[in-house]
Amino acid sequence: MTEPFQLGSVPALSRSDVDRAEELRVDTERLRTRWPKARVVVVDVQGRTPVPYDGERTSPSLAVRDAATFGEEPPDGAVFLGSTDDGDYWAILDVDVAEGETLRLPGRFGAVVEAIVSGGEMWVGLREHGDRIDDAGAGLFTTALALRNWHRRARFCAKCGGESRIAQYGWVSRCSSCQREEYPRTDPAVICLVHDDVGVNGEHVLLARGATWPEGARSVLAGFVEAGESLEACARREILEEVGVDVDNVRYLGSQPWPFPRSIMLGFAARASRDQPLRLADGEIAEAHWYSREEIRAAFARGERRGEPEPGALRLPGNSSIARVMLRAWAQASP
Incomplete structure (x- = not known):
């Protein structure tokens, strides 16, 4: 018997094997004593951090610094991220932008982003590179960026x-x-994959393009939870507001931190009839269509090949997004 689809993997930014060690945040003496042997994640003013780079490929680990290079004790503004068996990890935020060669890399929906190469390191963004970092690095970088964005507000x-x-x-x-x-602060946002009501997992999925997204970009629907609103009610309201579709059977899939600037994405699935007319939210949704499982599988196959997306080609969310994990899980499921 076909089962409702579930996430096939942990979303990239939900991975972490670092103990947040909350009790140490108030133990000033202990942290200062351990500082000289700690490691530091540096984040520049554009929210990038360095990873080792050999001229062709990047390492999955972060290029952390020895804490002692910043002084004998934590400098003002240093952020404690947590501990592992190897010691403590900190972050130094908003360091000067690294100088070096600028590389143009594919980013969100295939749009070009810039990365700096300097001294055997590439300075990369979390949104574009988070899935390529190991579990420890993903957790550290995500937490550092989330705290940086909160500090600014x-x-x-x-x-x-x-x-x-x-x-x-x-x-x-x-x-x-x-x-x-x-x-x-963390702002809860619901992100919901809507499929049709054929069988258990449907034969088509409803995707939309935001008003500011490039041509061909498509993703599942999302929106922030309002005061006094349940997560399930938010999913139903947002989908009705954005594309005019009533959904049912709203069920939870998983979650992922999304520090852009301070969200937690709560993934859901829901069912809807394809007979309903699509009514797009003016100024918010540019396009919305139902896509077959075969179309989504083909889009994944194209995305796994390097190079710029073909004009008009369906562009799916990036590898660091829970939306991509949700879509892949649905595409691999049986109807």
Whole structure:
């Protein structure tokens, strides 16, 4: 008997084998004592981090730095990321942009992004390169970028407007006037794969192109959870608002952090009749269509070949996105 499809792999940015070691964030003396042997992830002002590069391919590990090169103790602004059997990991955020050769690489939906090559390293973005990094690196880079983006939005107190200071090595924002504390925010967003109601897993999937996306780009539908709203209700509302389709059988698949700037993507699947007319949200959705399983499989096959996408070709979400994991799992399932 055919079973409802499930995610076939862990989403790229959900992978991590680093202990976040929350108890150490308030143990200043212990962290300072361990600092000289710690390792540091550096992130530049464009949100990139270096990975080893031999001129042809990158290493799956991050190019971390020895903490001692930054001083005898953690410098101001250093962020504690966690610990492994090898020791502690920190992040230094918003370092100067590396200087070197600029390479143009395929990014989201095949659009070109720039990476810097310097000193045997390539500075890469999480969105484009997150799936190529090992489990430890994926967790460290994702956490560092999430904290960096939160710090940029936590400069003033929401209660009194006073200037806030980051404490507990990156994990608390404390108001300098009223001493009110805030903690890193994560905004829940639902991302839902809608397939038709033929059989268990359907024969077609509903994909859309956002108004600002390149031609050929398609993905599943997504939106932020509103106050007082359940996740399932959000999935139904967003799909109705964006493409005018009523869905049922909303079920959970998995999740992935998405620090652009501070989301957690909550993956769901749902069913809908293809007989319903598509009504696109003006200014938000440029196109929406039903695609067969064979069309999606062919798009995956094209994407696995190197080179620029052919004009008009169906472009699927990048490898770092949970949307791609969801689509691949559906494409491999039986109807």
